[in-house]
Amino acid sequence: MQENRKIRLGISIGDLNGIGCEVVLKTFEDSRMLDFCTPVIFASNKTISFQKNALGITIKYHGIHEASKIIDGKINVVNIWKEIPKIEFGKETEEAGKYALKSLRAAVKALKEENIDTLVTAPINKNNIQSEDFKFPGHTDYLAQELEGESLMFMVTDTLKVGLLTDHVAVKDAPMAINPILVRTKVRTIEKSLQMDFGIRKPKIALLGINPHSGDNGVIGKEDDEVLKPVIKEMSDSGHLIFGPYSADSFFGSDSYKNFDAVLAAYHDQGLIPFKTLSFGKGVNYTAGLSKIRTSPDHGTAYEIAGKGKADHSSFKEAVFTALQIFKNRTEFRELNENPLQKQKVRR
Known part of the structure; x- marks a missing residue:
């Protein structure tokens, strides 16, 4: 990571019929969040535009076509699909599961290729995301396969x-x-x-x-x-x-x-x-123990309030700050172990 840029925080968008997009957009509707990181959302311009208009959220973002073209200091949306998915708030659909997986796979690929520094995952539905490419009980097991570590x-x-x-x-x-x-x-x-x-x-x-x-x-x-x-x-x-x-x-x-x-x-x-x-x-x-950092909020898709603008984004915001702090702590830990004379500075 270059020292003169902010931490690049990747975001997989989760189930499009749940509250994932809402908590993501509400978190970064506060422009002060850009003081801490450069958010990178894996979805599409049209999907994010539909969600923000449906939820009445005012937010500006910059569309890019690949994760290697991230613009620091802006909200980036990586366009990983061109079509317009059908969004049916509050419903469990096969289509929503398919696009949740597309977002997750693209985000993990960018994480492995170091185009992003950390990953925060919005909630998925563990049932409708199941497919030939995803036969896991949740994010944790999938990430354990894709990333090194226990x-x-x-x-x-x-x-x-x-x-x-x-x-x-x-x-x-x-x-x-x-x-x-x-x-x-x-x-x-x-x-x-x-x-x-x-x-x-x-x-x-x-x-x-x-x-x-x-x-x-x-x-x-x-x-x-x-x-x-x-x-x-x-x-x-x-x-x-x-x-x-x-x-x-x-x-x-x-x-x-x-x-x-x-x-x-x-x-x-x-x-x-x-x-x-x-x-x-x-x-x-x-998800501790892996070579890369991934956090998520402590709630699910919350279909019962999806699309109503009622979702509380506190946990997602905490997931963002936790990912950023862990990234900083790991960097410091690595530097201290490379320079043993500085070990006395490690916090209790």
Whole structure:
């Protein structure tokens, strides 16, 4: 990245019938956002024009035909389709899924080719985006295939960070998916992310139990005793600050999470229900552990309010600022490791 230009922030537009376009346009309707980055939206001029007119949003943008022609300091729209998709706000359609995938693939390609520095993804519908080219339960798994590294679904705010051992996995399959190798991998990934992406030198991590009351010493399941506890002891003995397993039902309500830099939940709802309860509208979904940076808002397509101008863009805006801050933190981390004499400047 050239030192004299702003961070280029790529945006995949998500489901055209949802609130994706609305939260994107509302975020950058505030021209002050251009002080922080150069936004690059992967869609088409006509699609963005239709959306902004339908929603009554006043915004100026510059159309380009390829990501290598980005103009710094302006809102860029990369025209990746020429036709005009049919937009039916609030409806799940095959066409909307097709264009969501086109936008995502073009944005990821630009990210891999370093035409953009970070990626923020607007919400997709996990059902209508399915095709021969996309057979994944969500963004995270697709990005794990496309980008190098060990992916981790990491929900973050300034005060609460929750990672997942298993993410888009059926509840009945989650315990079978959790094994010592997975636990070690996820702990190392979350630890590295906290160091590299959030500037925490020696992260302290809490691991939630798989079963109610962490199994009650085997009375309500043996997975916690047989899988989690041995790994926690092994990693603690080797210097990792990993603690648990903690009973998930009281962990958040008692504010125990405030004693740790991050929490690693066993499965999706165990982590996301308390996270969204405590942070909805301010939370960000970050795909940690990859070679590139991707964030997204903590909500879905919200078909029920699509096209009505009622969408709250707070979480998308937070996703933008989080992506920018992580990019800066990674740059600083890289520079400090290249110059060991400066390591004492790393933040706690």
